[in-house]
Amino acid sequence: MHDFVEAITFIGRNGQIPGEPHLPTLVHLTLETLRIAGIGIAIALVIAVPVGISLGHVHRGSFVAINLGNIWRALPSLAVLAIGVAFLGLGLGNVELALVVLAVPPIITNAYVAIDTVDRDVVDAARGMGMTGWEIVREVELPLGVPLIFAGIRTAALFVVSTTTIAALTGYSGSLGDIINNETSYHLAGVLGAAICIALLALIVEFALAALQRALTPRGLKLAEGEDLGLAIAPVVTEGA
Amino acid sequence: MIAIAARGPVIPNFGGRTSSFSCERANRLFCSDWVSRNWGTVLWPALRQHIILTLIAVSVGFMISTALALVAYRRNWLERPVLIVTSILYTIPSLALFELLEPVPGLGLSRATAEVALVSYTLLIMFRNTLTGLREVPADVRDAAAGMGMGPTQSLLRVELPLALPAIIAGVRIATVTVISLATVASLIDNEGLGAPILNAISNDVFKTELIVAGAMAVGLALGADGLLVILQRALTPWTRASAA
Numbered sequence: 417m418h419d420f421v422e423a424i425t426f427i428g429r430n431g432q433i434p435g436e437p438h439l440p441t442l443v444h445l446t447l448e449t450l451r452i453a454g455i456g457i458a459i460a461l462v463i464a465v466p467v468g469i470s471l472g473h474v475h476r477g478s479f480v481a482i483n484l485g486n487i488w489r490a491l492p493s494l495a496v497l498a499i500g501v502a503f504l505g506l507g508l509g510n511v512e513l514a515l516v517v518l519a520v521p522p523i524i525t526n527a528y529v530a531i532d533t534v535d536r537d538v539v540d541a542a543r544g545m546g547m548t549g550w551e552i553v554r555e556v557e558l559p560l561g562v563p564l565i566f567a568g569i570r571t572a573a574l575f576v577v578s579t580t581t582i583a584a585l586t587g588y589s590g591s592l593g594d595i596i597n598n599e600t601s602y603h604l605a606g607v608l609g610a611a612i613c614i615a616l617l618a619l620i621v622e623f624a625l626a627a628l629q630r631a632l633t634p635r636g637l638k639l640a641e642g643e644d645l646g647l648a649i650a651p652v653v654t655e656g657a
Numbered sequence: 658m659i660a661i662a663a664r665g666p667v668i669p670n671f672g673g674r675t676s677s678f679s680c681e682r683a684n685r686l687f688c689s690d691w692v693s694r695n696w697g698t699v700l701w702p703a704l705r706q707h708i709i710l711t712l713i714a715v716s717v718g719f720m721i722s723t724a725l726a727l728v729a730y731r732r733n734w735l736e737r738p739v740l741i742v743t744s745i746l747y748t749i750p751s752l753a754l755f756e757l758l759e760p761v762p763g764l765g766l767s768r769a770t771a772e773v774a775l776v777s778y779t780l781l782i783m784f785r786n787t788l789t790g791l792r793e794v795p796a797d798v799r800d801a802a803a804g805m806g807m808g809p810t811q812s813l814l815r816v817e818l819p820l821a822l823p824a825i826i827a828g829v830r831i832a833t834v835t836v837i838s839l840a841t842v843a844s845l846i847d848n849e850g851l852g853a854p855i856l857n858a859i860s861n862d863v864f865k866t867e868l869i870v871a872g873a874m875a876v877g878l879a880l881g882a883d884g885l886l887v888i889l890q891r892a893l894t895p896w897t898r899a900s901a902a
Binding site for chain 1: 686745748749750751752753754756757759760831834835837838839840841842845851852855856858859863865868869871872873875876879880882883
């Protein structure tokens with residue numbers, strides 16, 4: 417218990433240790449973690465959402481979209497980071513590449529399933545009302561697909577935040593993982609404090625995305641689906657080809 | 658302390674570079690010499706530890722989550738609290754969870770700490786899959802079982818659980834691959850498994866061959882386990898294939 421009390425004190429001091437020279441503050445490291453993770457998520461979204469939605473809209477490429485999700489789960493983040501370091505060396509670019517590689521597949525798979533499984537009758541009705549393909553995507557398929565699309569984005573975000581901290585183990589400094597990787601300077605109290613911050617950060621990101629999802633879900637769909645626990649949803653695809 | 662334990666160059670057996678091998682001196686991408694010299698002493702033991710860590714975590718996680726799912730199947734109120742707790746455990750990043758367990762009395766820097774964390778990541782996946790599988794058994798089928806004179810336990814064992822098997826195995830499959838992935842990070846705590854050579858290579862001036870080989874072995878192990886479980890799933894539930902075709 418004593419260790420945890422000291423960890424809270426460490427957080428209260430914003431990551432400074434009395435008698436030690438000035439260290440990066442916890443606030444700074446938290447914001448850096450968010451920035452590194454945010455860049456990775458943003459790139460992954462730009463790549464994966466359009467691909468998943470287009471494939472789902474034309475109902476093609478289910479084999480690729482589903483198996484991508486299965487192979488993705490078999491990629492240990494530390495292994496991806498390690499192989500990246502070997503080929504590309506250390507740096508923000510390498511870390512972001514690993515984050516994008518890990519974030520793209522769940523987003524594509526879930527976006528594909530989200531759009532592909534929209535009721536065909538609804539899409540036909542929309543077409544009968546004279547909507548063009550683009551209008552169907554924007555007005556019908558996207559709103560109905562919000563819950564599943566977000567399940568993918570939330571899974572990916574969780575993975576990216578987690579992997580950003582693991583990147584410290586491969587020598588890329590700048591995130592909260594630095595503290596965990598440097599017990600010599602920070603002692604157990606600092607390491608525990610950083611672990612608490614990382615856990616809270618992941619939970620806050622998860623809750624924020626769940627709130628955003630609720631705001632974007634059409635009201636009729638919310639009534640039909642009942643309440644959401646507002647916490648991490650593991651990838652939806654449970655049975656692969 | 659952890660950092661030193663996991664990564665100190667003092668550990669002799671993790672395949673340091675010897676200057677007499679030019680490929681390793683130059684730190685080329687792949688030195689087959691190094692792999693063949695260190696397979697028996699570094700890579701194979703790490704792979705074996707990784708498999709053992711995974712088997713223990715998935716077995717223990719399977720027992721806990723199946724028990725919880727069976728109780729929640731009969732007592733609906735239990736579902737929500739279990740989902741909330743296991744979701745929070747699932748959300749905590751692995752690096753943080755391993756460290757948070759370290760000061761817990763009786764755990765420390767040991768394999769037990771690694772296993773507790775790994776098991777906690779399997780619970781949400783297998784609990785939800787098993788419960789969903791059981792709930793999706795058609796009411797007609799349950800009625801038919803009751804009509805044939807089966808009691809609740811008999812119906813559960815002989816009708817409901819077999820029908821839920823595809824969902825249960827799908828849960829085991831996701832949990833296994835997840836554990837294989839997270840067990841690489843567990844090396845920070847117990848200095849075992851395929852994460853150990855990766856961390857050693859980083860501290861050894863980013864020794865590329867070891868990074869690539871250990872990383873590829875971790876990916877290969879996860880893909881291999883996933884494939885094996887697909888085969889197991891097909892063997893145990895032949896009827897799903899007939900209906901899918």
